[in-house]
Amino acid sequence: MRQAELVIVVLEGFHAVKHALRFTPALVRRITVTSVSSALALCDALAPDVRELLLALAVEGPVEHPTGVQGEADRPLEDRSILRQRSAPLVLLDDPRHPGNAGAAIRVAAAAGASGVALLGTLDPWHPAVLRGAAGLHFALPVLSCSLMEVAGPVFALDADGEPFPSLPDDAVLVVGSERAGLSVDTLARADRVVALPMRAGVSSLNLATAVSAALYAWRLAGLRTPGADAGTARLG
Ligand SMILES: C[S@@+](CC[C@H](N)C(=O)[O-])C[C@H]1O[C@@H](n2cnc3c(N)ncnc32)[C@H](O)[C@@H]1O
Structure with a gap:
């Protein structure tokens, strides 16, 4: 920290x-x-x-x-340890451009129990418009900017042309591309696996925050099938 x-x-x-x-x-x-x-x-x-x-x-x-x-x-102290070690997936947004999308990704990452959200590129993760999109859930998990070199662990890059979606390890780094350009060349080169969320024929892609949501909930729901898993459904409003 x-x-x-x-x-x-x-x-x-x-x-x-x-x-x-x-x-x-x-x-x-x-x-x-x-x-x-x-x-x-x-x-x-x-x-x-x-x-x-x-x-x-x-x-x-x-x-x-x-x-x-x-x-x-x-602003909370920056916990950069999640870039190297974690017990729940880290969401890595590859140069997102739209603050509302980054905010929505942070919101669902908090809900699903991700270890944190890191951003590559120039968008400030603490920009007021990102905070607005996240409904203040920046205070529920680490949110920070980083470089690709700082990230350790198995990298799963999400891409509509990837291989069928696997079960994710708890220490996965889930990389999601930007709105227009998708994943960068550098991110693809760093990926251990490039994986796709299945879509109906004719649909070209999901919104980036929707892709984060689907991937994290695939991980979370798989974990809930483990006997004794914490359902974490206590909603406080
Ligand atoms: C709006 S999409 C980018 C579209 C971009 N034109 C492209 O072709 O990659 C934003 C990001 O969401 C993720 N994504 C969208 N649909 C996906 C899918 N079906 N499977 C896996 N990832 C997906 C990818 O990481 C993608 O880079």
């Missing part, structure tokens, strides 16, 4: 604030709400587990987000 420079992240809306409070409450610095009673009503309806935490920090003031809730948090 390495100390990232101290950066304040804006949490736009109730769901981003809720996830930051739930996963890393010590990092939340400030919560602004248009009305404390309305914000508490949202907690009661959607996330009672964060009610007391929100109440302790909430201050009334102007809020642009339609939920009437926004906040600020310290």
Whole structure:
């Protein structure tokens, strides 16, 4: 783990604030709400587990987000150890261009129990639009930029022309290509296997976050077939 420079992240809306409070409450610095009673009503309806935490920090003031809730948090320390060692798949996005796609990939990675999400290329994984797409789930798992050279472990590159989808080891690196260009030459050269999610004839490709979702849930659902596996279905809202 390495100390990232101290950066304040804006949490736009109730769901981003809720996830930051739930996963890393010590990092939340400030919560602004248009009305404390309305914000508490949202907690009661959607996330009672964060009610007391929100109440302790909430201050009334102007809020642009339609939920009437926004906040600020310290960015978590960067855990780069997941690039080399892990017990659940690492998602590696190969130069994604659309912040909403990166955010959606982070959101499903958090839900499925991935070890983290790393980005190759120039898109800042902590860009406000990426955070928006992830509903603040950056606070649930490591999210960082990296280079291909830093990544260790069995690399499974996802490509519609790959071999039939295998069962994935827990330490897999799942690489997903960019919206237009797909996988880079360098990533393909680094891949141990290039694998495809089956599609109906005539469909050319899945959206990149959808491909992340399908691959991670193939892994997660296979794990649930193991006797005694943790179903992890406790939904808090
Ligand atoms: C929108 S697609 C890229 C399309 C690009 N024109 C191409 O031909 O690769 C984005 C990424 O999602 C993944 N993907 C999409 N459909 C897939 C499939 N059926 N099997 C495996 N990966 C897929 C790949 O990693 C791909 O690079």
